[in-house]
Amino acid sequence: MSDGTLWTLVLGASLGCYLLKLAGLSVPARWVEQPWVARVVDFVPAALLAALVAVQAGTADGELVVDGRLAGLAVAALALALRAPFIVVLVLAGGTGALVHVLA
Amino acid sequence: MSDAARTAVLRDAIGLGVAVGLYGVAFGAAAAAAGLDVWQATALSMLMFTGASQFALVGVLGAGGSALAAAGSALLLGTRNTVYGVRLVPLLRPRGVLSRAASAHWVIDETTAMAVAAPERRLARVGFLATGASVYLLWNATTVVGALGSAALGETAQAALDAVVPAAFLALLWPRLLRGFPEAAVQRRVAFGGAVVALLLTPVVAPGVQVIAAVVAVALAGPPRRREGAA
Numbered sequence: 001m002s003d004g005t006l007w008t009l010v011l012g013a014s015l016g017c018y019l020l021k022l023a024g025l026s027v028p029a030r031w032v033e034q035p036w037v038a039r040v041v042d043f044v045p046a047a048l049l050a051a052l053v054a055v056q057a058g059t060a061d062g063e064l065v066v067d068g069r070l071a072g073l074a075v076a077a078l079a080l081a082l083r084a085p086f087i088v089v090l091v092l093a094g095g096t097g098a099l100v101h102v103l104a
Numbered sequence: 105m106s107d108a109a110r111t112a113v114l115r116d117a118i119g120l121g122v123a124v125g126l127y128g129v130a131f132g133a134a135a136a137a138a139g140l141d142v143w144q145a146t147a148l149s150m151l152m153f154t155g156a157s158q159f160a161l162v163g164v165l166g167a168g169g170s171a172l173a174a175a176g177s178a179l180l181l182g183t184r185n186t187v188y189g190v191r192l193v194p195l196l197r198p199r200g201v202l203s204r205a206a207s208a209h210w211v212i213d214e215t216t217a218m219a220v221a222a223p224e225r226r227l228a229r230v231g232f233l234a235t236g237a238s239v240y241l242l243w244n245a246t247t248v249v250g251a252l253g254s255a256a257l258g259e260t261a262q263a264a265l266d267a268v269v270p271a272a273f274l275a276l277l278w279p280r281l282l283r284g285f286p287e288a289a290v291q292r293r294v295a296f297g298g299a300v301v302a303l304l305l306t307p308v309v310a311p312g313v314q315v316i317a318a319v320v321a322v323a324l325a326g327p328p329r330r331r332e333g334a335a
Contacts, residue, residue: 001139005171010144013161013175014151017182021154022208024189025198032190041187044180044319045156046291047298049277051318052163052177054299057270059306061168072267073274080278087126089275090268097267098260 068100113222113231120214121238124155125246130272131158132250137265138166142251149247153240154212156276157181163273164315176316188216195219195228210236297322 024032057073058064072093079089128149135145140162148158157178164174189211196219198204210232218231254265280291298318305314 001165001171006140006144009161009165009171009175010140010147011151013157013178014148016175016179017152017154017157017185018209020179020182021185021189021211022205024186024211025193025196025204025208026189029190029193032186037183037187040180040323041184042287043291043294044323045184046277046280046295047319047322048160048177048181048315049156049273049280050295050298051302051315052160052167053270053273053277054302055167055306055315056163056273058303059167062306064303064306068263069267069270073270076271076274080275086123086130086275090130090271093271094264094268098264100267101260101263 068097068104071100072097109223109227110230113218113227114234117218117231117234117238120218120235121242124214124239125242127155127272128243128246129250129253130268131155131162131243132247132252133254133265134159134166134250134269134272135162135247136251136254137262137269138162140165140251142248142255145247145251146244149244152178153209153243154182154185155243156184156213159273159276160315163269166269167315169315170313173313173316177319180319184213185211188212192216192219192232195222195225196232207232210240212236212239214239294322 053073057069058066060067075096076089076093079092084092131149132142132145135148135158136142140148145162148161152158152161160177160181161174164177165171189208192207192211196207198207215232215235218235219228222228222231257265277295279285280288281295282288285291298321301318301321302314305317309317
């Protein structure tokens with residue numbers, strides 16, 4: 001992706017996100033408080049974040065791939081289940097990824 | 105508004121800023137891993153200033169997605185802030201176009217949580233502004249640290265960073281799946297559906313589109329009739 005495209009994306013998406021914020025402060029509440037808006041707001045994050053987790057950890061160049069990222073994700077899930085702080089989760093996942101890279 | 109209450113609000117605001125700063129480092133590193141330079145990463149933190157959308161944008165790019173898929177994901181997550189704005193209007197009572205336009209930039213998870221939790225309206229305003237300032241400063245500063253730091257990494261450290269990025273997304277997702285979050289069981293189903301659809305579509309459709317497809321598919325199929333969740 002060219003630098004120009006990246007900048008267009010960065011600035012365009014930022015403007016869009018700002019307008020979404022501004023809309024909340026500007027439009028009548030009843031426009032926003034629709035059941036379908038609530039559904040999108042409540043559930044899109046879970047689907048999107050889970051999709052990103054899966055794609056980031058399990059695919060490369062459009063193919064399913066198993067490597068250190070998946071091992072790191074498993075360790076991260078365990079750490080989260082044990083209520084480890086955010087920074088500990090990241091360090092453990094990164095350490096696992098590096099270890100698999102060195103051993104493999 | 106008592107001085108003690110005001111002090112407590114300011115202390116919480118700084119605490120939130122520090123906590124968010126950790127995510128800022130992770131975001132800067134994820135942005136660099138996705139191919140953004142430090143200026144682009146910082147521009148996102150300064151101008152977009154809504155963490156989940158920023159993570160989604162660089163996540164889709166990092167997975168080889170198109171610019172449209174990246175922007176679409178960021179905007180989908182940004183709809184949250186529209187709903188927050190509606191809740192904030194009676195608390196902030198912005199007067200005039202300028203006040204509205206300035207307040208809007210800081211309408212995010214953390215500032216809304218602080219404003220809504222405040223016991224009285226004037227404290228809500230203080231909480232919103234103090235949290236906005238604290239999170240804005242630390243989020244931008246730590247984005248630069250993360251973006252510059254990851255540029256200096258060797259091959260093994262790069263492998264570590266590759267493993268950190270999905271873990272950071274999982275950490276963002278995790279609280280939504282736990283008991284106590286509204287409709288946690290449905291959240292888990294939707295999350296599972298999103299992951300499965302994304303993996304299934306990955307070899308078939310253009311890179312990055314699977315993320316959007318997952319959202320659309322799950323948004324249509326996942327949410328149950330309202331009664332089920334209300335029971």
